[in-house]
Amino acid sequence: MAGLRVAITGASGRMGAELIDAAAGRDDVEFVLAASRTPEAVPGGDAPGAADVVVADADLGAALREREIDALVDFTVPEASVGYLEAAADAGVAVVVGTTGYDEDRQAALDAVADRVPFLKASNFSRGVAALRRAVQATVPALDGYDVEVTETHHSGKLDAPSGTAVTILDDIESARGGGDRGGDGADRVHGREGDQPRTGDEIGVHARRAGDIAGEHEILLAGNNEVVELTHRAGSRSIFAAGALDAAAWVVRRAPGRYDFDAVLNADGDDGSNGDRQ
Numbered sequence: 104m105a106g107l108r109v110a111i112t113g114a115s116g117r118m119g120a121e122l123i124d125a126a127a128g129r130d131d132v133e134f135v136l137a138a139s140r141t142p143e144a145v146p147g148g149d150a151p152g153a154a155d156v157v158v159a160d161a162d163l164g165a166a167l168r169e170r171e172i173d174a175l176v177d178f179t180v181p182e183a184s185v186g187y188l189e190a191a192a193d194a195g196v197a198v199v200v201g202t203t204g205y206d207e208d209r210q211a212a213l214d215a216v217a218d219r220v221p222f223l224k225a226s227n228f229s230r231g232v233a234a235l236r237r238a239v240q241a242t243v244p245a246l247d248g249y250d251v252e253v254t255e256t257h258h259s260g261k262l263d264a265p266s267g268t269a270v271t272i273l274d275d276i277e278s279a280r281g282g283g284d285r286g287g288d289g290a291d292r293v294h295g296r297e298g299d300q301p302r303t304g305d306e307i308g309v310h311a312r313r314a315g316d317i318a319g320e321h322e323i324l325l326a327g328n329n330e331v332v333e334l335t336h337r338a339g340s341r342s343i344f345a346a347g348a349l350d351a352a353a354w355v356v357r358r359a360p361g362r363y364d365f366d367a368v369l370n371a372d373g374d375d376g377s378n379g380d381r382q
């Protein structure tokens with residue numbers, strides 16, 4: 104099979120740079136197109152053998168078609184991401200989305216993209232967080248009635264809070280509790296605390312810390328019955344997210360249009376390319 108031809112938006116960003124680096128080191132990637140508002144800021148842009156760099160603007164779709172791109176990988180900001188993904192859909196290009204912090208309107212726009220091309224979105228592309236989520240899904244029902252607090256810690260440049268991963272884990276906790284007393288609509292979440300705020304039984308405390316260049320940490324604390332359980336994941340570097348996203352790109356280009364999740368990629372050993380993993 105021919106190698107993967109991948110486009111990376113937000114190419115000058117923290118994850119953009121990490122993805123370009125990771126793609127350059129993979130045998131299954133044949134060509135990298137770096138798309139950026141600021142091409143001059145893309146690392147290694149002039150180096151021989153470096154990624155082809157284009158301006159991420161209204162002509163992105165044409166650039167994707169001209170370079171015969173198979174998959175677009177987007178780690179940017181929601182306000183830019185929707186336009187990039189729509190350009191990919193117009194060009195018939197599969198998409199992998201790592202961007203977090205979408206509001207409801209933008210989520211709906213992503214759903215429309217997923218109707219048109221293979222679409223894989225994850226709030227976290229690390230294998231460790233996938234395992235952490237499974238541990239949370241098993242532990243919460245086993246410790247019925249225990250208090251739960253979720254804490255995430257990230258670099259000082261992170262925009263959205265709480266992190267996309269924390270939001271995913273909160274959804275997992277509420278599902279594992281059977282929706283909670285108040286219907287699993289997020290109403291049980293208490294973001295930080297100040298002043299007199301006695302804890303209610305069902306509430307889930309949510310804490311976001313920002314400091315230095317921490318790649319990403321998530322901790323779920325469960326306490327009750329004279330015992331404490333802590334489930335923690337710490338990312339040592341952004342390279343784990345880049346590797347997972349490129350694995351996802353290589354996997355999703357062989358699918359029919361529709362929405363897929365990262366677990367399908369992780370469970371893909373011996374996969375024959377059929378579409379049984381569609382969400």
Ligand SMILES: NC(=O)C1=CN([C@@H]2O[C@H](COP(=O)(O)OP(=O)(O)OC[C@H]3O[C@@H](n4cnc5c(N)ncnc54)[C@H](OP(=O)(O)O)[C@@H]3O)[C@@H](O)[C@H]2O)C=CC1
Nearest residue numbers: 113114115116117118139140178179183201203226227228
């Ligand atoms: N799912 C996962 O595993 C992970 C997800 N993330 C998510 O990825 C996203 C990016 O994170 P990170 O790389 O740290 O962020 P950065 O701020 O470092 O990079 C984002 C890039 O997006 C582009 N951008 C920023 N603002 C705009 C705008 N208003 N319009 C158009 N383009 C814009 C810029 O690239 P340029 O100028 O080159 O176009 C910018 O460098 C975040 O949502 C983060 O939460 C991060 C790590 C892992």
Ligand SMILES: O=C(O)C1=N[C@H](C(=O)O)C[C@H](O)C1
Nearest residue numbers: 203226227261266267268319
């Ligand atoms: O912005 C980041 O850095 C990260 N964002 C993702 C999130 O919001 O959960 C994933 C990871 O934690 C790093």
